[in-house]
Amino acid sequence: MPMGLLALLRIVLSSSESTYHDPISTRGCPMTTSITLPLWVVLLLGLLALWAILDRLLMPSVRWFVRRSTNRIIDELNVRLQIGIQPFQRTKRQVLIDRLMYDPKVQAAADAYAQAHQVPHDVVMVTVRRYAQEIVPAFNAYIYFRVGYWLSRKVAQSLYRVRLGYADQAGLSAIAPGSTIVFVMNHRSNMDYILVAYLAADQTALSYAVGEWARIWPLQTLIRAMGAYFVRRNSRDDLYRRVLERYVGMATAGGVPQAFYPEGGLSRDGALQKPKLGLLDYMLRSFDAEDGRDLVFIPVGINYDRTLEDRTLLLSTNSQNQRSQRTGHTLNTALRFLLHHLRLMAQNRWYRFGYACVIFGTPLSLRTYVKQHAIDFRALSGEERFTRVEALGQELMQAVGSVVPVLPVSLVATVFVHTSRPLSELELKAQVYPLIQTLEAKGAHVYIPRRDQDYALTVGLRALTLRHLVDGDQGLYQARAEELPVLHYYANAISHLLPQPLSASEPVGSQEP
Structure with a gap:
């Protein structure tokens, strides 16, 4: 087929007209017929010929080169990795799809489905193939x-x-x-x-x-x-x-x-x-x-000092009858979040x-x-x-x-959600430090940046004040009432590690482990 296309293209490009001589003529003289091809046909034939050249001559070489490079990378990785690339992961995707489709249990399920819904088995297998193609990766x-x-x-x-x-x-x-x-x-x-x-x-x-x-x-x-x-x-x-x-x-x-x-x-x-x-x-x-x-x-x-989706996730806890309003609010929240941080980057005021x-x-x-x-x-x-x-x-x-790690923001947020009055930095330390001791006594993994508890408290408090979740005025800090759901979100990350639920008025560091 490609050779035929090339021959046809050569004929077309050499001349847009061809002369046909009929040896048999009713008048005893040659008969000449002109054939003219539109430009778009010439271009289409040229593209088909080019594709044939790529498919038959260049693509096999490219596939061989890519396969050779990939195999070399896999061999290098299998030496370095503790758990190497498995043969299952190296199997061609189409082979895995076929194996999955014709697995005995999948075939039995397809037969049962065909009988239950009174449809031909071949029709069910089309659905099975679609499911398999949807699921199977291409590592x-x-x-x-x-x-x-x-x-x-x-x-x-x-x-x-x-x-x-x-x-x-x-x-x-x-x-x-x-x-x-x-x-x-x-x-x-x-x-x-x-x-x-x-x-x-x-x-x-x-x-x-x-x-x-x-x-x-x-x-x-x-x-x-x-x-x-x-x-x-x-x-x-x-x-x-x-x-x-x-x-x-x-x-x-x-x-x-x-x-x-x-x-x-x-x-x-x-x-x-x-x-x-x-x-x-x-x-x-x-x-x-x-x-x-x-x-x-x-x-x-896994734990974060800030989860990118925190406000969006909290919106999803609203009642189901507010779904459409919540969807619009979610998109608006995400857009404002993106624009706000782009503006901070442009002003060179952005922090991780x-x-x-x-x-x-x-x-x-x-x-x-x-x-x-x-x-x-x-x-x-x-x-x-x-x-x-x-x-x-x-x-x-x-x-x-x-093994969920305890981070500075979760520590400071836990204190604020259980304390309704303003706290000085000294009072905040007086609650955070015993909380750290309580968690460590329970076997929790508390991450203290630079192994400095003062610095950990400073990092957590700064993160909350920069986000305006906590207000600071004349050395006193207090959670903003409208931001308490966000503070609860971060406190909940480590709530399962605490000895027992705490009341809102009880200092979090006052309990014995």
């Missing part, structure tokens, strides 16, 4: 470690003072080789994806479950290349859920390092939410404690949003867990299965909560 090691890591590092360090508060190195080093690693995290901001991927980039490449919000071009292409897979939140389509379940099972069995949020979404009020068990259940369904890979959960705690801290806790081996509790998740069904999965989910959520 690219070059984009993840060269482009994605550079972007995440620049963004994280530009917005925050990023700190790794603590990591259980002994526990992490004791993980058996070949285990599937799952990072279990609290979800405070969309920055969580960027922050954890940046801090874990020297260990492994993480695969995230991403909601439908990110399915916009070209963002979805970049997210797929980073190894993330898309999830429809709260979908009640049994066929879709079975396709998603089998992909998660395949990735887990393939040793793909993953990261997921048990809360299922962003915390709207700053406090830890009850775990949602869908993805966790999918990971457990085919786990074999005697054969195959171990499944190791690593609790990860304080500290962002991450803690990696003690790993939990599922193989050890099921042996201790005498459980085989493959054999469970119904209410018993739900009870067992919920118990593990609660234990993981408690482990995550225990």
